[in-house]
Amino acid sequence: MEKQAENSSRLVLVLYPFQGHINPMLQLATIFHAKGYSITIIHPEFNSPNPSNHPQFTFISVPDKLLESKVSLSPGDFMNLVLALNKNCAAPFKKCLKQMLDDEHPCERIAGVIYDGLMYFAQTVADDLGLPGISMRPTAAAMLLFAVIPQIEQESVFDRQIPELQPLELTQMVTSMSKSPTDAMTEVRAVSLNAMKRSAGMIANSIEFLENAALSKIREYSPVPVFTIGPFHKLAPSSSSSLLQEEADCISWLDKQAPKSVIYVSFGSMASLSKQDIVEIAWGLANSEQPFLWVIRPGLVLGSEGTELLPDGFLETVGDRGCIVKWAPQKEVLAHCAVGGFWTHCGWNSTLESVSEGVPMLCRPCFGDQFLNMRYICYIWKTGLELENELERGKIEGAIKTLLVNIEGKEKRNKAMEFKGKTELCLREGGSSSISLDEFTKSILSV
Known part of the structure; x- marks a missing residue:
């Protein structure tokens, strides 16, 4: 059992059940636990994390009905899987969160719900229960450009307004995504965008210097604040959340x-x-x-x-x-x-x-x-x-x-070491990631 602190706060984190999403969310949980928050991890039954790797957290599994839904788990059917999880997990999650509020200790409040951006049903539940919802984005922050800039404006913005990002070929990505949009893709985009607009903010697992141009444009368009608190794994004490057995x-x-x-x-x-x-x-x-x-x-x-x-x-x-x-x-x-x-x-x-x-x-x-x-x-x-x-x-x-x-690769090797040094500076007290973490806890979680 976690020790009950005086006037403490609890965060509820909602996992998307795949390795590349589980790792950063559990790292983020570790970061907030070190800040003094109690942590509850709510996750679908599929690909459940091992609670024994994180004894300081409370883990709660909710039914996902993926077997009954007969949805494919392959990357090619990704959008239908997202839809199934959001449809099937919403009601049990709401029941679980309501029970937590009913059982709330007088000296401990639920400060907010942090959810993987693909588990956007959590925002609706948070809204219904009067809690701040915060979306965690485990991808490059640049991917948020497709969410915050209206579709009708994207090509002109990408072509003319962000010259530093021309090598990302964002316009080509827009063209590729709009060629054959599936019903599932259209629905996920619409509902997740709506959830993002209602959220209290977004947390990006990124660093200001890595994505400065993208972040400037995202903040110009985003209706909610964006906090860069990355890289999570360097701020969180080492702990394994791998679904596969590591060979040390x-x-x-x-x-x-x-x-x-x-x-x-x-x-x-x-x-x-x-x-x-x-x-x-x-x-x-x-x-x-x-x-x-x-x-x-x-x-x-x-x-x-x-x-x-x-x-x-x-x-x-x-x-x-x-x-x-x-x-x-x-x-x-x-x-x-x-x-x-x-x-x-x-x-x-x-x-x-x-x-x-x-x-x-x-x-x-x-x-x-x-x-x-x-x-x-x-x-x-x-x-x-x-x-x-x-x-x-x-x-x-x-x-x-x-x-x-070879000599041809020397510039890239040197640049990589330069980026390591810049990352270390961002993580120190007074660095961009450290400042962003403090701003998040003060402006969002202290409400």
């Missing part, structure tokens, strides 16, 4: 490697590759002659454990120069002195973790906002290289050598 043995392997020599390869928890991709990656890594730590999670190739697809002779060729695991403690890996580069799918969590440790990136986005993140990394921040088109071993070999050792 890889750290002892890293301990034996030369500084900045290892290419770390991981494509996140949702991406998929073909059998041929695995073969080309394998020989590209082997031929680069750089040590590598490669995450091949089960399901990376559909219906396969992955490692059985490695080409004949590969393991014998690389010997101890390679370490292959099913899942790695990524934050610890990227912070290790032996890691000199990160071949990534460009998920936002991975991007922030790499920026925070000064690790340059080799970018291979798979879907969604990962393409915007890649363009930030390669063409605005210039801390990485894009690996375009089909995966081919010669191209992979060359890209790894450029990123880690």
